[in-house]
Amino acid sequence: MPTKSNPLSLRDEQKLQTRAKLLDGAKALFAERGYAAVRVDDITAAVGCSRATFYLHFASKQELLRAIAEQGTAPTALHFYEDLDRVLDTGSRAEFVDWVARAIAWFQEYKDLLPAWDEATALEPEFRELARQGILALPNAMTSYLARWPADRQDEARLRVELLVAQLERFFTRWAMQGTIDVTADRAAEVLAEIWFPALQAPTT
Missing domain, CATH: 1.10.357 (Tetracycline Repressor; domain 2)
Incomplete structure (x- = not known):
């Protein structure tokens, strides 16, 4: 876990932000459309990232x-x-x-x-x-x-x-x-x- 003496790197901060965006974007889509109708491509389009980025965070x-x-x-x-x-x-x-x-x-x-x-x-x-x-x-x-x-x-x-x-x-x-x-x-x-x-x-x- 990062501390004041060992803060997150900029790269790690960006990864956490991207993960949070994927979670929030998917949450909104699941709430709107349900589970089955939402595709990975829908989530990446909503967040503005690639499929490759999605699969870095979630299988x-x-x-x-x-x-x-x-x-x-x-x-x-x-x-x-x-x-x-x-x-x-x-x-x-x-x-x-x-x-x-x-x-x-x-x-x-x-x-x-x-x-x-x-x-x-x-x-x-x-x-x-x-x-x-x-x-x-x-x-x-x-x-x-x-x-x-x-x-x-x-x-x-x-x-x-x-x-x-x-x-x-x-x-x-x-x-x-x-x-x-x-x-x-x-x-x-x-x-x-x-x-x-x-x-x-x-x-x-």
Whole structure:
């Protein structure tokens, strides 16, 4: 990592700037057209670089989308479920409602890229595996929650979190993107909490 005594060279600075431009340009195109319709040539044209320059930074369009996910959504999603672990520790339904509302707002922040991720997951086996690993990482980040479940029900405990993720994603798609669910975000958070707050409680016996 560069320091004040060992700064980046001009060449390295230019490489970082080009990479950032490729990420930003691809993000805009994926948001506008989805994943399948965007070609490497479209990305290079938007950024104003050559295909050779693109392939210096990314092996494929798929790798570029993965970098976008790793840059923004994956770390913040993990943080959300670490925070859910804290919320469940409080035992407060009101805090859980607030968490669901924040989760809905998080989906809103990344709304424009969701169709591209869904397309890539359907089309690219490697991206599908990456998405699967990402979902598996969420319950694993909830160490306090898992500790409350007996050893022989750990898989069930993880599955409950994975199903929560799936329902939040599906609700958001139908509500914000398709417009087929007519409800306010606050009311949705209340009803989702009604379903999921008890469902995430560890068994008492």
